[in-house]
Amino acid sequence: MANIKVVANPDKLLLNQLDVYNWPVWEKEVSDFPWTYDAEETCYFLQGEVIVIPDGGEAVTMSTGDLVTFPEGMSCRWVISKPVRKHYKFAG
Numbered sequence: 001m002a003n004i005k006v007v008a009n010p011d012k013l014l015l016n017q018l019d020v021y022n023w024p025v026w027e028k029e030v031s032d033f034p035w036t037y038d039a040e041e042t043c044y045f046l047q048g049e050v051i052v053i054p055d056g057g058e059a060v061t062m063s064t065g066d067l068v069t070f071p072e073g074m075s076c077r078w079v080i081s082k083p084v085r086k087h088y089k090f091a092g
Contacts, residue, residue, distance in 0.1 A: 002071035010067045023087040036075040040091035048084030
């Protein structure tokens with residue numbers, strides 16, 4: 001299974017090429033919940049801090065300024081320690 005990819009503080013050129021600022025925004029309070037990705041998701045964290053723990057995998061921490069790609073088919077647990085606000089886009 002593919003891994004979570006995290007790019008810390010990507011440059012503005014990349015964000016503009018991806019058109020990140022026109023993607024929808026998702027917000028979530030401090031919480032802990034399971035999630036399964038039906039499609040690859042790329043997101044850019046505007047604020048917050050999260051630990052994502054893939055089933056059978058190692059925990060990955062992500063926070064404000066990170067560009068993150070989650071692989072299709074991954075099941076995991078989200079543990080949000082600081083409220084999250086992020087742009088997101090699903091592949092396809």
